[in-house]
Amino acid sequence: MKPILGIESSCDETGVALLRWQPDAPGKGLLAHALYSQIKLHADYGGVVPELASRDHVRKLVPLIREALAEAGLTVQDLGGVAYTAGPGLVGALLVGASLGRALAWALGVPAIGVHHMEGHLLAPLLEENPPEPPFVALLVSGGHSLLVEVKAIGQYTILGDTLDDAAGEAFDKTAKLMGLPYPGGPALAKLAEQGSAGAYRFSRPMTDRPGLDFSFSGLKTQVLLAWQKSDQSEQTRADIARAFQEAIVDTLIIKCRRALEASGARRLVIAGGVGANRHLRSELARAGEKDGFRAYFPRLDFCTDNGAMIALAGAIRLASGQHQDETIQVRPRWDLQTLPAA
Numbered sequence: 001m002k003p004i005l006g007i008e009s010s011c012d013e014t015g016v017a018l019l020r021w022q023p024d025a026p027g028k029g030l031l032a033h034a035l036y037s038q039i040k041l042h043a044d045y046g047g048v049v050p051e052l053a054s055r056d057h058v059r060k061l062v063p064l065i066r067e068a069l070a071e072a073g074l075t076v077q078d079l080g081g082v083a084y085t086a087g088p089g090l091v092g093a094l095l096v097g098a099s100l101g102r103a104l105a106w107a108l109g110v111p112a113i114g115v116h117h118m119e120g121h122l123l124a125p126l127l128e129e130n131p132p133e134p135p136f137v138a139l140l141v142s143g144g145h146s147l148l149v150e151v152k153a154i155g156q157y158t159i160l161g162d163t164l165d166d167a168a169g170e171a172f173d174k175t176a177k178l179m180g181l182p183y184p185g186g187p188a189l190a191k192l193a194e195q196g197s198a199g200a201y202r203f204s205r206p207m208t209d210r211p212g213l214d215f216s217f218s219g220l221k222t223q224v225l226l227a228w229q230k231s232d233q234s235e236q237t238r239a240d241i242a243r244a245f246q247e248a249i250v251d252t253l254i255i256k257c258r259r260a261l262e263a264s265g266a267r268r269l270v271i272a273g274g275v276g277a278n279r280h281l282r283s284e285l286a287r288a289g290e291k292d293g294f295r296a297y298f299p300r301l302d303f304c305t306d307n308g309a310m311i312a313l314a315g316a317i318r319l320a321s322g323q324h325q326d327e328t329i330q331v332r333p334r335w336d337l338q339t340l341p342a343a
Helices: 039-043 050-072 091-108 117-127 168-178 185-193 218-230 235-264 279-292 308-320
Strands: 004-008 013-019 030-037 081-087 112-116 136-141 146-153 156-161 268-272 295-297
Touching: 004 050, 004 091, 004 308, 013 050, 013 308, 030 050, 030 308, 039 050, 050 091, 081 091, 081 117, 081 308, 091 112, 112 117, 112 308, 117 136, 117 146, 117 268, 117 308, 136 235, 146 235, 156 235, 168 185, 168 218, 168 235, 185 235, 185 279, 218 235, 235 279, 268 279, 279 295
Parallel strands: 004 081, 081 112, 136 268, 268 295
Antiparallel strands: 004 013, 013 030, 136 146, 146 156
């Protein structure tokens, strides 16, 4: 199979990758990948500004593609197809990647495929050696999503639990901001939590006192706000609250994962998305797996956040099964994962 170009531009990171998919050789076939983060661009605003994000994708995408091609020793004429993120995400940002990806495929006379962003995350562990095989349960946790998905096969997805308000990553970022931590807040809060004292604070584990697999973190965020406002707001207190908050998020995710595995009967758990890079979550889920008899699968840290490699992989799998887009340029800022066709 000729190399597939993957393009990710759904939000504030521009990612490209070149992948020659090898179904019989998992963990192999990634030829090159390049990523540009817009963190500095949006830092002054405390969050992503969609128009600025779109403009920066325009500036960075072509140079990144050239960089990846040079790293792999390829030219565009060597490509066998193009995959791009078609949704969900910011509509302007999505259109940048989709327009370039579809135009390049048309010019080269190769097929193109629009990829579901969350399917890319879900399949990211397949980039590693000894990847999980369906059926499994996937926990997809990022700034915009907190999903528990039953995966019977690639393209056969059932959402078991969803977020009712703030996603886990969003709760991390907003909680960090209210305590005065720099942008992006989630990683800063997780780092600060390592300095916190155990048991200094304790927050509730939202929606774990009732049946169900949905998530809600807005109330937890309010608890932290009240605790911070009533505290002495010292550096140690900030660290103590950060630790208690992170423990509450991680415990909640683990409780829901255990319920999902029990309900589905699966013994494999995939964890992906930006929050999947959280070290405390990784260690606690690995420990829970040893205790309960399930195995947790994580992508490498580089592929937890948005990246082109996961889009190239998801696109390569679908192109290999004969799926591709027509010549229209379409994006879907909102897109139900369960509506995807089987691959």
